[in-house]
Amino acid sequence: MMLRKCLGVVLVSIITVACSTQPQKSVVSVEEDLTDKTIANIRPIGFRLAKMNPPETDTKEAIRRYQQFLQLAPNNDTRVHVMHRLADLKLMDLEEILSEDVEKVDQKQVEAVYDEAITTYERVLKLFPNRLDSDMLLYQLAKVYSLKGDSVSSLNALQRLVARFEKSELLMESYYRMGDIYFTLGQYDNAERSFAKVTQQSSDNRFYLSAQYMMGWSEFKQSKFDEALISFIAVIDERFEDTAAIVTASRSDKDLLEDTTRVMSMIFSAGRGHRQIANLFQRIGKRHYEYLIYDSLAEYYLSKQQYTDAARTFTAFVQTSPNDVLAPAFYSNVVKTYKQAGYIDQVLEHKMAYVERYGTRSKFWNLYGEDIREMIRPNIKTYASELAQYHHAKGQKSKSLKIKFNHLLAASRWYDEYILTFPNDSNVGEMHFLKGEALFEVGRYDQAVSSYLAGAFDSPRHDKAEESGFAALVTYNQLIAKSKGESYNQWVQQKVDTAIRYSQSFPNSSNVAQVLARAAEGLFSLNQFDKATSVAQQVLSNPKASPSQISVALLIKGHSHFDLKQYVEAEQAYSKVLSGKHLEKNKVKDVQEKLAASIYKQAVALVEAKQIDNAVDTFMRVGERVPSSPIRITAHYDAASYLMKAQKWDRAQELLLSFREQFPKHKLAKDIPSKLIIAYENTQEWDKAAYELETIWRTSRVRNEQRIALYQAAEYFEKANDMENAMTMLKRYAHNYPKPFNAQLEAISRLENIYNKQEQHEKRQYWLDKLIIADKKAGKERTDRSRFLAAKASFDLADYKRRDYAKIPLTLPLRTSLAKKKVALKSTLDAYKRTAKMEVQEFTTAATFQIAEIYGELSRDLMNSERPAGLDELELEEYEFLLEDQAFPFEEAAINIHESNIKRSWDGLYDNWIAKSVDALGTLMPARYAKKEINYDVIAEIH
DSSP: OHHHHHHHHHHHHHTTOOOOSOTTSOOBOOOOOGGGOOHHHHTTOOOOBOOOOOOSSOHHHHHHHHHHHHHHOOSSHHHHHHHHHHHHHHHHHHHHHHHHOGGGSOHHHHHHHHHHHHHHHHHHHHHOTTOTTHHHHHHHHHHHHHHHTOHHHHHHHHHHHHHHOTTOTTHHHHHHHHHHHHHHHTOHHHHHHHHHHHHTSOTTSTTHHHHHHHHHHHHHHTTOHHHHHHHHHHHHHHHOSSHHHHHTOOHHHHHHHHHHHHHHHHHHHHTTTHHHHHHHHHHHOOOTTHHHHHHHHHHHHHHTTOHHHHHHHHHHHHHHSTTOTTHHHHHHHHHHHHHHHTOHHHHHHHHHHHHHHHSTTSHHHHHSOHHHHHHHHHHHHHHHHHHHHHHHHHHHHOOOHHHHHHHHHHHHHHHHHHHHHOTTOTTHHHHHHHHHHHHHHTTOHHHHHHHHHHHHHSSOOOTTHHHHHHHHHHHHHHHHHTOOHHHHHHHHHHHHHHHHHHHHHOTTOTTHHHHHHHHHHHTGGGTOHHHHHHHHHHHHHOTTOOHHHHHHHHHHHHHHHHHTTOHHHHHHHHHHHHHSSOSOHHHHHHHHHHHHHHHHHHHHHHHHTTOHHHHHHHHHHHHHHOTTOTHHHHHHHHHHHHHHHTTOHHHHHHHHHHHHHHOTTSGGGGGHHHHHHHHHHHTTOHHHHHHHHHHHHHHOOOHHHHHHHHHHHHHHHHHTTOHHHHHHHHHHHHHHOOOSHHHHHHHHHHHHHHHHHTTOHHHHHHHHHHHHHHHHHTGGGOOHHHHHHHHHHHHHHHHHHHHHHHTOOOOSSHHHHHHHHHHHHHHHHHHHHHHHHTOOHHHHHHHHHHHHHHHHHHHHHHHTSOOOTTOOHHHHHHHHHHHHHHHHHHHHHHHHHHHHHHHGGGGTOOOHHHHHHHHHHHHHSHHHHOOOOOOHHHHHHHO
């Protein structure tokens, strides 16, 4: 097992090895780009040889030949080349063996190859120390030592290379490999110097970035933190020249950046944290990626749960770059960090600071356009709302007046921030309301009123809108109580205006009556109805009032009670005015109308109280009390309407008929038939409903209304079993109203159904044809329903054809009767084929089945037809053969058509007609189709 593990490790190292056939060229690979390596995979980078051309024969044969040649080769360059080549081939041979099967290779064999290669390379170097490719040989020697796991010897070979060949193409790579070995051995000072040799060269050197990175790590390992920071900065500078390079970086580059900033964060966290970052960039100059350094350090602190340090790091970036586009995001992280830590006071402090730094009143807000503002708004929305709620709750709970006052004012300030930033937000109305609540509690009533009004009327409708409007009215009371003179009148007027606006905006509110009543009380000095009622009552209570003054007072009281929905009191007041002798003649008609309206409104109130019978009596009382008023007509009509709504059909019919009799020319009379229809429908007097519908059809000037009435009249005549009138209505409809198409189609369909029930088949066939023609002409108006009805009609017509066909017997002479039968057959088949082509599944499968059955029946009829008389046995047998020849094609056709019907089930279609085809084939081809299914219970027992 241990051997297998060792070979596995060797395999990983060996499979990348190849050799070169040209001794004068460097065999060091330049194919591998190390700049994409991260800390996870830079450190174990090993050596490898460049890919060599494979020998023309197999490797073992090549080794054998080179060994033979070596015995004869002179002691010169040729012999050196052969020795070099032989060592390379043996390494290649080992590589091939390892690639085929690791388990076949003995570790001793591997070691032997390595030792032989080392011996060969050392011998060549000793015999010919001044060869042009000695640097390459030293590199290969270092490589083999590395593969063998002898890092010290590998390092020694590389040291010899760099000492002797200062101009070698392998020099930079050798220093890099030396640095890698030193780093692995923990000799970080030597590693630093080796990597420095590489970084001191041009950055075009392919090992530059990796060396710079590893030099930083070497310095870090030596606690040379300042130097390490400079090295890591150089790595970032080299790879990421601008922000775009960071954004578009590859995954490996992003990993490099992340690893680099992470190790830098470790340095900063061990030092002076964010202050060290600031000092670093003050010393070396600004960088476009400074935000990444701060962010990485903050994230490092968070991973260690050092929340305060993390928050201070985020804050430090904001302080060094207050106008940076990322500053709001960093400051938001400050809030999140303290929230994660559970530091409530700091969370509140920095939420406030965030809004002040980046809110609509800040300088930052005006520096950027809407794209950046949209990034800021969500935080402002959340923070402003949370701050407002926090201070509002604190203010309400505090028992200290000073603390309460300060918290509530702070709450109003944050509500205002929300409103200013999000004027069109769905919650802005509620924010206005809450701001008003806070201001009300600190006694700033004028400001509170403005907020309440905005919350009630000038914001999108919300749950608190009604409450906000009512709160405004309550707040007016506070202002009115503290006002005098003109100021008092102004506040009263504003309250009245608000009350009216409130009643209009929230008509279903339970507060409307109270609001209007209080507004009326406040309007006494402004000559509004509530004040007029009070004044009128005072006048009526005064025994010295004159008759004319009493008449005027009664009118004012009547009008006031009417506007206050006090209709009983209004009726009493108006009645007293009309019974008196001091009302001006030119006002009599107006007062009569007011009286009629008062009675009418009482009826409406009774309707609302669900006292329908009393309401109807009151509606009818309008005509009794004020017969000349136009309102009596509306009252009469409404009485009937409410009776219908209450489903009191008999009395509703009575009032509707009397209305039509009394007011035949009134515009409302035209609605009487439709209402009577509803009443008759509910009493199931279908014939009466149908005649009213026929009346609408005859009298209406609106074609669509006529059409609907005619169609419905047909339905109701049919329900009344008056089929003659029903058919008359349907025919009128079918002939006169081609549109909408679907309705005409249904009318035709109903006609053919009626004729079918009456067994009037000729007339039915006429309407069946109409169905098909109507669907065909419909064009884009065709529907699934129209296609279905047309296909059904076509199928039913085909059935009629089949009946005619079935009536033709096969008699002698067979040729004559068969010819006649075939003519009928073609007509029948054509009818069914037309049905099938309509592509309505139910009738396609039905038509297909019927076609197959017709062929089958014809086959059977032929075989069962009458035989000619006088045939002897031989002639009869020959006749039978002839009949079979005639019948067989029809039977074959039947089978084929049934099978085509069955195949539709392959597409997931299956219906009764397909099932019938299966049954039919069971008779025609029992061996194939008459197999019994296994009973489910039997299967259950098997399992």
